[in-house]
Amino acid sequence: MAGHSAQLDAKTLWGGKESPFQTSYGKLMMWFFLVSDALTFSGLLIAYGFTRHDAQDAWPIGEETFNSMPFLGHGYPLLYVALMTFILIVSSVTMVLAVEAGHRMDRKGVTKWMIATIIGGFFFLGSQAWEWSHFIHGSEFGKIELSDGSQAIVKGHFGEIQNFTVTKAGSEHKVGAVIKDDLMHQFQHAAEQGHIENGFIHLSDGAVAKINKAHDHDLKLIIKRDGNTYKVGGEEITGKKAENLYYEALYAGEKNRVIYGANMKQNEYGPQQYAQFFFFITGFHGFHVFSGVIINILILLGVLAGTYHKRGHYEMVEKTGLYWHFVDLVWVFVFTFFYLL
Amino acid sequence: MERDDLIEYSLHAHHDEAKGKQIRQKIYKVTLLLTIVTVIEVFIGASIKQSSDWWTAVKVIFILLTLLKAGYIVMVFMHLGDERRYLRNVILIPYFIFVLYLIFIALYEGTAIGGVWDAMWQ
Numbered sequence: 243m244a245g246h247s248a249q250l251d252a253k254t255l256w257g258g259k260e261s262p263f264q265t266s267y268g269k270l271m272m273w274f275f276l277v278s279d280a281l282t283f284s285g286l287l288i289a290y291g292f293t294r295h296d297a298q299d300a301w302p303i304g305e306e307t308f309n310s311m312p313f314l315g316h317g318y319p320l321l322y323v324a325l326m327t328f329i330l331i332v333s334s335v336t337m338v339l340a341v342e343a344g345h346r347m348d349r350k351g352v353t354k355w356m357i358a359t360i361i362g363g364f365f366f367l368g369s370q371a372w373e374w375s376h377f378i379h380g381s382e383f384g385k386i387e388l389s390d391g392s393q394a395i396v397k398g399h400f401g402e403i404q405n406f407t408v409t410k411a412g413s414e415h416k417v418g419a420v421i422k423d424d425l426m427h428q429f430q431h432a433a434e435q436g437h438i439e440n441g442f443i444h445l446s447d448g449a450v451a452k453i454n455k456a457h458d459h460d461l462k463l464i465i466k467r468d469g470n471t472y473k474v475g476g477e478e479i480t481g482k483k484a485e486n487l488y489y490e491a492l493y494a495g496e497k498n499r500v501i502y503g504a505n506m507k508q509n510e511y512g513p514q515q516y517a518q519f520f521f522f523i524t525g526f527h528g529f530h531v532f533s534g535v536i537i538n539i540l541i542l543l544g545v546l547a548g549t550y551h552k553r554g555h556y557e558m559v560e561k562t563g564l565y566w567h568f569v570d571l572v573w574v575f576v577f578t579f580f581y582l583l
Numbered sequence: 584m585e586r587d588d589l590i591e592y593s594l595h596a597h598h599d600e601a602k603g604k605q606i607r608q609k610i611y612k613v614t615l616l617l618t619i620v621t622v623i624e625v626f627i628g629a630s631i632k633q634s635s636d637w638w639t640a641v642k643v644i645f646i647l648l649t650l651l652k653a654g655y656i657v658m659v660f661m662h663l664g665d666e667r668r669y670l671r672n673v674i675l676i677p678y679f680i681f682v683l684y685l686i687f688i689a690l691y692e693g694t695a696i697g698g699v700w701d702a703m704w705q
Contacts, residue, residue: 255669259588263670266592270670277674284682288689295693296700303633324625328618335614338660339607345596346603475634557593560662567660571653577621578649582628583642 272561276568279530283572286526287579290519299474300466302512304581306395312372316381316399323581326369327573330531333362334570337538341563344556349545352559356542359566363535370528377520380503384430385466385510386491387499392469394479395510396488401456403429409442412449421451429453430502439495461485466512520580527576530569537562596662613659620648 255262263270294301305319312322336358343351383396406421406428415421421428429443437444443451463479465472472479479487491499501510509517541562550556598606624645631641658664663671 260590261592262667263673264592264595264667265670269593273670273674277677280678281681284678284685288682288685291686292689292693295690296697298697305628319629320625321629324621327621331614331617331621334656334660335610338610341662342603342606342610345598346600347597555591555593555597557596560596564661567656570660571656574649574652574656578624578645582624582645 266557268561269557269564272564276564279568280572283527283575286519286523287575290523290579293513293515293519297513297515300513302395302466302516304583306397306464307377307511308373308581310376320581322369322373323577326366326373327577329362329365329369330570330573333359333366334567336362337563337566341556341560344550344559347551347556349548349551352545352556353542356538356545356559360535360538360542363531363538363566366531367528367535370524370531374521374524377517378503378505380501380510382426383488384433384500384502386463386488388463388469388472388487388491389494390469390471392465392472393467394463394465394472394487396461396463396484398461398484399459401458404454404456406443406445406451406453408445408449408451410450412445412447414447415445415449415451421445433492433500434498434502436495436497436499438493440493458485461488463487523576523580527569527572530572534562534566534569537565609659613655617652617655620652624648 250260250264254260255264261270265273304323308323309319310316310322311318336355340352340355340359343355381396382400383398385393385395387393403425406425408415408417408419408421411417428445429438432438432443432445438453441453443453445451461480461484463472463484465474465476465479468474501508503510504517504520506518506521508514511517541558544550544558545556550558627641627644631637635641663674
């Protein structure tokens, strides 16, 4: 805000002594840092764009991948990310209010709004942790390789597994024993290893058990890689046909027919690079938020100690504010290019 | 030695309560605008499928709305709109030159390489 020097003419501004930008050294350097940091994020998002244009139809769609809410389950496309965006915008607002209070030398106001900003930052970090955990663990269906070689992601309601009834004894389980613990985890692990065949699961101790499972509802297969019969962007596969195709593949007893969740090698959502970009871009942004929260806490301590009040201005709050708004700004772009498009 | 030739620019931003009220009002207005834009984006994203004929238009709308949001954050929240024109240009012009160029070249190349991959598999 250059209210005091608006009347300066160009000759005075560029004639030495005066800063042509009419800002302090610290603020200018913060801006220069943000310019370079913004170029880093531009590079990341453009690399994402490059890979996505290269992969075309196989790329996952945001509303298919991110459609869960904490406590509510599936079927809420993009709502959670929108909530995260809103949290970050609100914390940006409280930050700018802290800066405004600083311009009036209102120490109480600065303290209040800085605390609000820090709380907002923690909320965002928590949301991101939930999102990562959900992304890594994946859905109940996973991504399946169908019998014709195509790959499909699956939408719908997974029927609950009631129990496993042992039909062939192993070293730990007797015939007729009913297993009721840790079913989903054992089921998914066995499915990945190809230890499920025709509705029977091979347990780690050599026993074989029958899987008693409720029926799935509203199944829908979305093809992500072409096979001999089913193509990307082809006809929708739903209902009984989808169920048959899915379980034919899942119960085939072959390794690597199904993938659950995401790691650095493979993921259930789409091409391998997708998860890597997710981890790197949102991770790098999350790291910025984390450092922003830490810096905000340090500045808050300074405010509480009265350091800036003695100095006669709250420019430190303004500088960390610039950084915090920048983090919000980056998220606006990540939200659009990673989740919406 | 105490220097008396340094100008304390940090004090320029100080204002009184009346001006503060005005600024806060603007902040609240921008908050409302950003929230509404985000809600619109999510609504469009959830209701129009990528396979729809409208998708190209939706993409353009998303990018424009994002730039609108970014503009308000940078100009109002980061006070760049209140800085001198020289500073604004130093910060913004590099993006208009380099990032737009990079976007153009990377997306163009990406599509071309995707085409090569497709041709190789057939």
